[in-house]
Amino acid sequence: MKSAAVIGLGLIGGSLARELSARGIRVLGYDRDEASVRAALRDGGIHRVLNRGLEGIDTVDVVVIAVPVAAAPDVLRIARPHLGGVRLITDVGSTKGTVGSAAQALGIGERFVGSHPLAGDHCSGWNASRLGLFDRARVFLCPTADTSEGALALARAFWQVVGAQPEIIDATEHDRRLAWTSHLPQAVSTALALALARAGIAHRELGPGGRDMTRLAGSSPEMWTDIALDNASELGNALDRLEQQCQQLRTALAAQDRASVQRFFAAGQRWNPPGG
């Protein structure tokens, strides 16, 4: 791999561009925010700027779409006529079903592998991007039904180059699992922040535990609106189960039912033993 195009220079796309450039790979970049593009050029994260029509990306080996989940299918459509000899098209979104289907519908399923690096945090934008973000990070790879062995091998190699650890998983199974391991924690952090806000509590009143529990609430609303809507059914189910757990505790508290309250906290500790 000698060259790559990164569409979207936020936390993930920006960090990828930095890693690739640092390894001597030629990087073309695009972002709808011109200040980010200028900063990426200045910082040496990208070597050439792409225009909005993405003309000229046919010269690269790998195209990475690093835009919010809902925008990815549009970017695929814009890129489609210019994909020439590109060997791999991938993305970095937190949901994998929709984008994979879009790639197949556009007839590029053979060269498409969905990617989801578990490497974000609550910051965003080029200024938050950095070297080392993918170091030992898990990255889920979701081939389409048509993905070629060559494209999948290239996707694996691509992520290993930037330090990540690829793991292949079916897109539907990915979205089901991530509803629990990632989207539910995010939604609960925001729900807790809103409950506190309505109760007149300011963030600075929290101790270390409360601050940890509401840190994710600071994440990008645009990004999470897309993810939550794209995975609405699975996330709705997970939220429902979380509410049930809260209700059980609430019922036990109202009845001063010590045994049930004890079971609640003990079961939580068994699942996540301190130092475990």
Place this chain on the structure above:
Amino acid sequence: MKSAAVIGLGLIGGSLARELSARGIRVLGYDRDEASVRAALRDGGIHRVLNRGLEGIDTVDVVVIAVPVAAAPDVLRIARPHLGGVRLITDVGSTKGTVGSAAQALGIGERFVGSHPLAGDHCSGWNASRLGLFDRARVFLCPTADTSEGALALARAFWQVVGAQPEIIDATEHDRRLAWTSHLPQAVSTALALALARAGIAHRELGPGGRDMTRLAGSSPEMWTDIALDNASELGNALDRLEQQCQQLRTALAAQDRASVQRFFAAGQRWNPPGG
């Protein structure tokens, strides 16, 4: 202040004993766990061991009760006949209404000030105790209706000696606020852990965000059962409001109502802006 007695040598009591000893204050200690007592003697955290009847504590200036919230009134009752010339009796529990009432009922309200240092974490026991735990930590001080000015001044000085920053607050108001800032985050962390456990998700499958959100679930079930039951009404109310926030998101997701989902995440970010 030349001497103190610390009843309960867990994370908070043990750390207090270490701080006091390190400042040349003579510390008498008791814990129902004999191994903790031996370790505290060995590590120089305490100088003399008290027996279960707490005889001999009348020789100290300050008595600190650092046992789970539900056990504190019993310890006050056991200590009551031996309080002689003790100038201040305090505790370190996360709820303040019940323990203050117990002190008044025992006729020691004048010398009692409830304390709540915001300095715990999800670890517990003597082995988790350490110097520096109270460094710049907020500590709420809740006088009873009968607390003397001298006792309150001594409580303030006592916590400043170990590095904490005292703040006086009414016990009822304390318990109401802590239901939101501390007890709700703990309950939600455990509820999330249980929802994940029931969905067959293992803790190691989480990313950094999910790990933060379930860290508190590893806290001591004994301690939190007591706190939750002691503050059941306020915590129940807070849980109810959290559930309502989850339901609102769930309803918006089911309707693919982008504007509402966006408002949900945007309001959370406004309350806790990244870097804010």
